[in-house]
Amino acid sequence: MRNRILALLAFGAALLVPGLAAAATTAVTTTKVNLRAGPGTNYPAVTVLPAGAGITAYGCLPDYSWCDVGWGAARGWIAASYMQTVYRGNPVVVTAGVATAVGIGVVAYNRAYWDRYYAGRPWYGSWNSYYGRGVTTSGAVACGQRGCAGTRAVTGPHGNTVRRSGAVRRY
Numbered sequence: 001m002r003n004r005i006l007a008l009l010a011f012g013a014a015l016l017v018p019g020l021a022a023a024a025t026t027a028v029t030t031t032k033v034n035l036r037a038g039p040g041t042n043y044p045a046v047t048v049l050p051a052g053a054g055i056t057a058y059g060c061l062p063d064y065s066w067c068d069v070g071w072g073a074a075r076g077w078i079a080a081s082y083m084q085t086v087y088r089g090n091p092v093v094v095t096a097g098v099a100t101a102v103g104i105g106v107v108a109y110n111r112a113y114w115d116r117y118y119a120g121r122p123w124y125g126s127w128n129s130y131y132g133r134g135v136t137t138s139g140a141v142a143c144g145q146r147g148c149a150g151t152r153a154v155t156g157p158h159g160n161t162v163r164r165s166g167a168v169r170r171y
Contacts, residue, residue, distance in 0.1 A: 025057045025104045027069070027085040027094065035076035037118055039066030039109050043130050044123045046076040055083065057094070059107030064096040068107050075117045077109070 029052060034045040039061055049055065049071055055078075060067040066077050080094040087098050094104065111127060118124050141150035147169035 024070075025085060025102055027055050027057045027083045028091070029053045029055060029078070030082050030084055030093065033078050033082045035069070035071060035074055035078055037076055037114070037121070037123070038130055039068075039077045043077070044121075046118075046121075047071070047074050049078070057083065057085070057104050059105045060094070060099055061109065062106050064094065064099050064104075067094065067099075067104065068109070068113075 029049045031051045033049050034041075035047050035049050036043040037046055053071055056070040058068045058070065060080055064080050067080050067083060069076065069078055069083070080099070083094050084091045085094055085098065085102050085104070086092075087102055092098055099105075111131075114124075114127055114131075123130075141148055147167060149165075149167040151163065151165045
């Protein structure tokens with residue numbers, strides 16, 4: 001029983017660390033490409049990968065547009081359209097269908113990832129200026145004689161949306 005609980009805790013902890021629970025897949029770059037500190041061209045370049053560089057893919061965003069990769073000691077993100085892997089014996093560009101077939105899973109990008117791989121970089125302290133871009137909010141509140149009700153939506157830089165609703169009644 002104790003071993004089962006420890007195993008479940010270890011599994012849960014692995015899910016909290018981006019890339020740890022995902023299997024690594026070998027790939028290559030299709031051209032010279034910037035390895036970025038996050039999934040988008042607005043993030044700083046960690047280094048430049050040469051065409052044909054052997055990389056390790058740890059996972060991609062849910063839409064498979066950007067993938068978390070390693071190259072030597074460097075870790076970062078490249079657009080999936082700039083990487084190839086072997087599928088059915090042939091080199092192919094990574095797409096959602098190919099990625100799932102070869103075992104490239106979905107990983108998260110968050111502050112824990114930034115802290116783990118980029119502490120000490122000159123731009124490390126600028127997390128909010130990079131990650132905050134592309135965040136939109138919307139919502140409305142209406143009040144009447146019996147109280148107020150409202151809804152708010154926040155859409156993050158990668159399209160994930162969180163909606164909150166609530167009401168306050170007067171008695």
